[in-house]
Amino acid sequence: LSTPAEKRTPTFEALGERGVIDLIRRRFPSPAAILPVGIGDDAAVAVSERGALEVLTTDSLVEGVHFDRRFSSFRDVGYKALAVNVSDVAAMGGTPRLALLSFIVPAVGSREFEVRDLDELLDGFAEIAAETRVALAGGNISRTAGPAPFVVDVSLVGWVRPRKVLTRAGGHAGDALYVTGTVGTAAAGLGWLRAHAANPSTAPDDAGLAECVSRYRRPSPRARIGAVMGRTRAASAAMDLSDGLADAVTQVAEASGTGAVIDAEALPLHPAAVRWFEREGREPIQAAVAGGDDYELLFAVPRRAKGRLRHAAGHARGVPLTRIGELTKDRSIVLRRDGASEPLPRGFTHF
Amino acid sequence: LSTPAEKRTPTFEALGERGVIDLIRRRFPSPAAILPVGIGDDAAVAVSERGALEVLTTDSLVEGVHFDRRFSSFRDVGYKALAVNVSDVAAMGGTPRLALLSFIVPAVGSREFEVRDLDELLDGFAEIAAETRVALAGGNISRTAGPAPFVVDVSLVGWVRPRKVLTRAGGHAGDALYVTGTVGTAAAGLGWLRAHAANPSTAPDDAGLAECVSRYRRPSPRARIGAVMGRTRAASAAMDLSDGLADAVTQVAEASGTGAVIDAEALPLHPAAVRWFEREGREPIQAAVAGGDDYELLFAVPRRAKGRLRHAAGHARGVPLTRIGELTKDRSIVLRRDGASEPLPRGFTHF
Numbered sequence: 001l002s003t004p005a006e007k008r009t010p011t012f013e014a015l016g017e018r019g020v021i022d023l024i025r026r027r028f029p030s031p032a033a034i035l036p037v038g039i040g041d042d043a044a045v046a047v048s049e050r051g052a053l054e055v056l057t058t059d060s061l062v063e064g065v066h067f068d069r070r071f072s073s074f075r076d077v078g079y080k081a082l083a084v085n086v087s088d089v090a091a092m093g094g095t096p097r098l099a100l101l102s103f104i105v106p107a108v109g110s111r112e113f114e115v116r117d118l119d120e121l122l123d124g125f126a127e128i129a130a131e132t133r134v135a136l137a138g139g140n141i142s143r144t145a146g147p148a149p150f151v152v153d154v155s156l157v158g159w160v161r162p163r164k165v166l167t168r169a170g171g172h173a174g175d176a177l178y179v180t181g182t183v184g185t186a187a188a189g190l191g192w193l194r195a196h197a198a199n200p201s202t203a204p205d206d207a208g209l210a211e212c213v214s215r216y217r218r219p220s221p222r223a224r225i226g227a228v229m230g231r232t233r234a235a236s237a238a239m240d241l242s243d244g245l246a247d248a249v250t251q252v253a254e255a256s257g258t259g260a261v262i263d264a265e266a267l268p269l270h271p272a273a274v275r276w277f278e279r280e281g282r283e284p285i286q287a288a289v290a291g292g293d294d295y296e297l298l299f300a301v302p303r304r305a306k307g308r309l310r311h312a313a314g315h316a317r318g319v320p321l322t323r324i325g326e327l328t329k330d331r332s333i334v335l336r337r338d339g340a341s342e343p344l345p346r347g348f349t350h351f
Numbered sequence: 352l353s354t355p356a357e358k359r360t361p362t363f364e365a366l367g368e369r370g371v372i373d374l375i376r377r378r379f380p381s382p383a384a385i386l387p388v389g390i391g392d393d394a395a396v397a398v399s400e401r402g403a404l405e406v407l408t409t410d411s412l413v414e415g416v417h418f419d420r421r422f423s424s425f426r427d428v429g430y431k432a433l434a435v436n437v438s439d440v441a442a443m444g445g446t447p448r449l450a451l452l453s454f455i456v457p458a459v460g461s462r463e464f465e466v467r468d469l470d471e472l473l474d475g476f477a478e479i480a481a482e483t484r485v486a487l488a489g490g491n492i493s494r495t496a497g498p499a500p501f502v503v504d505v506s507l508v509g510w511v512r513p514r515k516v517l518t519r520a521g522g523h524a525g526d527a528l529y530v531t532g533t534v535g536t537a538a539a540g541l542g543w544l545r546a547h548a549a550n551p552s553t554a555p556d557d558a559g560l561a562e563c564v565s566r567y568r569r570p571s572p573r574a575r576i577g578a579v580m581g582r583t584r585a586a587s588a589a590m591d592l593s594d595g596l597a598d599a600v601t602q603v604a605e606a607s608g609t610g611a612v613i614d615a616e617a618l619p620l621h622p623a624a625v626r627w628f629e630r631e632g633r634e635p636i637q638a639a640v641a642g643g644d645d646y647e648l649l650f651a652v653p654r655r656a657k658g659r660l661r662h663a664a665g666h667a668r669g670v671p672l673t674r675i676g677e678l679t680k681d682r683s684i685v686l687r688r689d690g691a692s693e694p695l696p697r698g699f700t701h702f
Contacts, residue, residue, distance in 0.1 A: 022601055036404065037518055040440035041606075042591055043509075045516050048399050054386065058396035058451040058506055064496035091393035100409040100506055103454070137407050140504075145415035148499045153491075155409055155451055155506035158394075163395050240393055255392075260414035326616050 009116040012143070013311035018058055019254030020118065024101075027122050028136040030127075035098070035135055035333055042136035052159035055094035059084045059343035063149035071193040074117045074341060076217040078124030084242060085156035087221035087295040091240040093166035093230015096132055096158040096223065101139035102123065106148035113150065121152070124218075132223050141271055164230045171237035171300035173329040178235075178309070178321050179268065180222045180296045183245045184284070187291025188273035189216030191280060208272025219295035225316045226297055237300040246289040246344045248298040249325075250333050256300065262289070262325040262344055285313050285337070286345045300327055360467040363456055363494070371469065371492055374454075378473050379487040386449070386486055395488035397449055403510035406445035410435045412682075414500035422537015422544040425468045427568040428503060429475030435593060436507035437483050438572035438646040442591040445509040445519035447456030447483055447574065452476065452490035453506075457499035464501065473502070475569075483574050513583040515685065517589035522607035522651035529660070529672050531573045531647045535594045535635070538642025540567030541626035542631060559623025570646035576667045577608055579650055585659035586650040597640040597695045599649040600676075601684050607651065613640070613676040613695055636688070637696050651678055654678040 012020060021040055030038025037045035048054075061067050061081050072080070078250050082099060089096045105113045129136060134156070189212035196202055204210045221240075229235040237256055239248045245267075253260040264285050277284040299311050299321075325336075335344045363371060372391055381389025389395035399405075407459075412418050412432050423431070433450060438445045455465045480487060485507070540563035543670050547553055555561045574590075580586040588607055590599045596618075604611040615636050628635040652660050675689075686695045 037516060041518050041520075042439040042589075043406045043445065043507075045443060045445075045511060046405040046407060048403065048405055052399065054397040054399050054405075054449075054508070055394045056397060056449060056451060056508065058453055058489065058491050058504075060453060060455065060491055060493045060504075062455060062493045063494055065493060088393040092388070092396060094394065094396075098405075098407060100407060102409055102411060102504060104411065140411055141407050142411045142413045142416060142502075144413055144500050146498075146500065149464070149495050150496065151455060151493075151502070153409075153411075153453060153504055156394075157405070157407065165388060165394050169392075184579065185364065238393075252471060281403060321546060 004018060004296060011114055015115055017141060020278050020292060025124065027126065031135055035137055039136065039138050046137060049159035053162055054159050055089050055092050055158040057085050057088040058155040059088065060151055060153040062151050070197055072217050074120035075124035078121035078216045079128050081152040081154045082125050082134065083219050083221045085154045086223050087240040087242065089156055090221055090223045090226025091157040091237045091238050091297055092160060093164050093226060093238065094158040094160035095227045096134045096279050098137040098157045099134050100137055100155040101140050102153040104151035105141065106150055108146050108147040118344050141275040164233065166230045166235055166238035168237055168239050168252050168255035171252055171258055171327045172302065173327050175236055175257045175300040175302050175327045176323050177260065177325045177327065178299045178301055179245065179324050180225055180319050180321055182268045182270040183294055184273045184288025184291045185212050185270040186216040186219065186293035187287060188276040189213040190293065191276060191287045204350045207274055208270065209276060212270060212273050214295055221295050222297045223318055228312045229299055230317045231311045232308045234301060234305050234312040235299040236302050237317045241298060242292060244290050244292045248344050249344060250346065252298060252300060253327060253333055256327060258327040258329065259331040259333055260325060260327050261334045261336055264335055266322065266324045268322040270321065290345050360465045362463050362465055366466055368492060369479055375473065380478065382486055386488055390487065390489050397488060400510035404513055406440050406459060406509040407509050408436055408439040409506040410439065411502055411504040413502050418592050421548055423568050425471035426475035427547040427632050429472035430479050430569045432505045433476050433479045433485065434570050434572045434646060436505045437574050438591045438593065440507055440509040441572055441574045441577025442648055443511060443591050444515050444577055444589065445511035447485045447507050447509040447576045447673065449488040449508045451488055451506040451586055453504040454492050455502035456492065456494045457501055458495050459498040464611045471621050501643040517581045517582065517586055519588055519590050519606035520604050522588035522603055522609055522678045523653065524609045526651040526653050526678045527674050528676045528678065529652055530596065530675050531576055531670050531672055533619045533621040534645055535624050535639025535642045536621040537567040537570065537644035538638060539627040540564040541644065542627060544613050557623055559621065560627060563621060572646050573648045573670060576670055577661045579666045580650055583659045583663045585652060585656050585663040588651040590649050591650060592645040592647045593643060595641050595643045597697050600695060601697065603649060603651060604678060604684055607678060609680065610682040610684055611676060611678050612685045612687055614671050615686055617673065617675045619671065619673040642694050
C-alpha cells in the first residue's frame with residue numbers, strides 16, 4: 001500500500017541540497033546578536049559567551065539502534081537528537097547555546113525520506129531548541145549510495161563558568177548521591193513498545209505507562225538543574241543517565257576513586273514502570289537501574305553543600321531530586337536492600 | 352582469502368566502547384591549557400580564544416559516496432575527515448582549534464572494522480591535527496544494527512577576530528577572483544583511481560598523476576592562507592572548492608549579488624590533470640572547473656587591497672595564488688576563452 005500521490009511531498013533528491021538547506025534556513029533564522037553568520041556559508045560564526053569556558057559534545061541517533069520508526073515519529077527523533085546532547089552539557093553544569101545538525105539519508109532505506117519527514121524532524125528539533133534556548137548554527141546532509149539506516153547527528157556547544165564545571169571525577173567518599181526524576185522509566189516505555197511492535201499505533205491504556213512511553217520517545221533533559229547545581233557548587237560531580245543509573249554510578253565512582261552504595265528502597269521508580277517490569281517477570285529494581293535512555297542526572301553532593309543543594313532544588317521547577325546513596329571509601333559498587341548487599345547490576349552496553 | 356589469524360587485531364565489538372574510548376584518549380592527550388576536560392566525560396570543556404568569534408562547522412565522509420575503501424586507506428580517510436573541515440574554517444578566515452570525531456561503524460559492512468583500522472584512521476587524523484594545531488576534544492561511536500556504510504563525522508570549532516570574517520557574500524563587482532593551488536587536480540586523481548579500480552594497488556607511473564591521486568586522497572586544506580587573507584582584510588569574500596570551482600564562483604557571485612567572468616587561459620590546471628582529462632576524451636577546462644574535492648580556496652580581492660594581497664601571499668608558504676577572473680555587475684556567470692564567452696559549466700551536485 002503506497003500513500004496516494006497527492007499526499008506525497010518532494011523527496012530529498014527532488015529538492016536538492018540547496019533546496020534542503022534553504023528550507024532549514026527559513027525554519028531557523030540566525031539570531032544576529034549570537035550568530036553573525038548562520039546556516040549556508042562554509043561555516044557558522046558565533047559570538048562567544050564572555051569569560052566562560054566552552055562545553056562541547058556530540059551524539060548520534062542511528063535508526064535500528066537508537067530509534068525505530070515503528071516506535072518513534074520523525075518529530076520524536078528530531079526532539080531526542082538534541083535532547084540527548086543537551087543532557088550531556090547539563091551533566092557538566094553547562095548551558096547549551098549552539099547546535100550543528102547533520103543527517104545521513106539512506107539512498108535505500110525503510111522508505112524514501114521526504115520533505116514532510118524533514119519538516120517533522122525539524123518540528124521536534126525546534127521544540128526542544130526553543131525550550132532550551134539553543135540556536136541552530138549549521139550542519140551537514142549526506143546521502144548514502146546503498147542500504148543504510150537513517151542517522152541524525154548533533155554537535156552542541158554550550159558554556160560554563162570557570163570553577164563551576166561538574167566532571168565525573170570530582171566526587172569524594174562521603175558525598176551523597178542524588179538523582180533527578182525517576183529511574184528505569186524509559187526502559188519500561190521501550191519495553192512496552194517492543195511488546196506491542198506488531199501493532200505500533202496502539203497506545204497504553206494505563207496513563208502511567210503512557211508516560212513511560214513518552215519519556216522514552218522524548219526525554220526531558222535536565223538542563224536547568226544541571227546548570228544550577230554547577231553554578232551554586234552544590235554538586236562535586238555529575239553524569240547523565242543515558243546508559244542507565246548503574247552505569248552512571250559506576251563511572252562517577254571509578255572516576256572519583258571511590259566506591260558507592262545505592263539504597264534500593266530509596267530509588268525513585270515510576271509506579272507504572274514497576275508494574276510493567278513485574279508483568280514481564282523482571283525484578284523491578286534490577287531492570288530499572290540497568291535500563292538506559294533515562295536522561296536524568298546523577299549528582300554527588302558533599303555534606304557541607306546541603307544548604308546549596310536546597311537552594312539549587314528550589315530552582316529545579318518541580319523536577320524531584322532524590323537521595324539514593326553515597327560514595328564510599330571502599331571501592332566496591334553495591335546495591336543495599338533489606339539490610340543485605342549485592343553488586344549493583346550493570347546492564348546497558350553500547351556494542 | 353582472509354588475513355592469517357595471528358595478524359588480526361581485536362574487533363570494535365571485542366574491545367567494547369570504553370576500550371575504544373581509552374585507546375583514543377591515550378592517542379590524543381588533552382592539552383590542559385586548552386582542554387581542562389577532554390575525552391571521556393559527558394562533554395569536553397575548553398578555554399575560549401579571548402575576544403574572538405567562534406567558527407563552527409561539521410562534515411561527514413560516507414563510505415561509497417565520499418570515499419571508497421579500494422581507493423583510500425583508513426589513514427587517508429582519517430586525514431581527509433579533518434582536512435575538509437579545516438578547509439571550511441579557513442574559508443571563513445578562521446583558525447581551527449578543537450575537533451569532535453564521530454564514527455558510525457557498520458554491524459555488517461564491507462568487512463569487520465578492527466582496532467588496526469581505527470589505529471590507521473587515528474594516524475591520519477593525528478597527522479593533520481598536528482599540522483593544523485587542532486586538539487581532539489571528544490566524539491562519539493555508534494554501531495549500526497544492519498548493513499551500512501562506514502561514516503566518519505567531524506565537527507570543528509575555530510576562531511576568527513571580529514571584522515575579519517570572510518563570508519561568501521562580501522564581494523563586489525570589480526573585485527578580482529583568486530584561487531589557491533590548482534583546479535581539477537583531485538577530480539583527475541579520482542578519475543585515474545576509478546579507471547584502475549580492478550587493480551587498485553597499482554600506482555600511476557606518471558609522477559604528476561600520482562600527485563593528482565594523492566591530492567584526492569589527502570587534500571591539503573589552505574588553513575594558513577585563509578586565516579591571513581581574513582586577518583589582513585586582503586579578501587572581501589571567500590569559499591572553499593569542495594564542490595568544484597564552478598560551484599564556488601557561482602555561490603560567491605550569487606551571495607554577493609554580482610556575476611562573474613572566469614578567464615579560461617588563466618586557470619591553474621595541473622599539467623597531469625590536463626593530460627588525464629584529454630586521454631579520457633574530456634575537455635580539460637570543463638572537467639577541471641566542474642570537478643569536486645579540490646580543497647583550494649577562492650577569494651574575491653578588492654582593487655584597493657592589492658598591497659594587502661601581496662603581503663598575504665608572502666605568508667602563503669609556497670601555495671600559489673592565481674588571478675582567474677573577476678566579479679561583475681552583470682549577473683551572469685561566464686567562462687571567457689579565445690575572446691568568446693560561454694556559461695560556466697556546473698557539474699558537481701551532492702544528491
